[in-house]
Amino acid sequence: INYHGGKLSAGDIILEIQGQKISGYTQKDANIWLKQVSQNGAPVMIKTVPSTGSLPKELSAFLITRFKKGSVDHDL
Secondary structure (H helix, E strand, O other): OOOOOOOOOOOOEEEEEOOEEOOOOOHHHHHHHHHHHHOOOOOOOEEEEOOOOOOOHHHHHHHHHHOOOOOHHHHO
16 A cells, blocks of 8 residues: 555544545445455545544434434444
8 A cells, every 4th residue: 555645544434435435335335446446556545534432422412313212223
């Protein structure tokens, strides 16, 4: 891996690969997309944010109110 402005760190959350937002992708789908855009050896832009280990309290509180208690989404 050659870096041009930043580095990937273990635990980083990948937001975009080559401009494609990957929120909701499975790891397998994200890997397929990464292989597809990097197959010719061209540089690939990856946008990440560092993982803090937990959701911010404001976001966690918001998400809890968005899903029915007892649902899979609420439990996540």
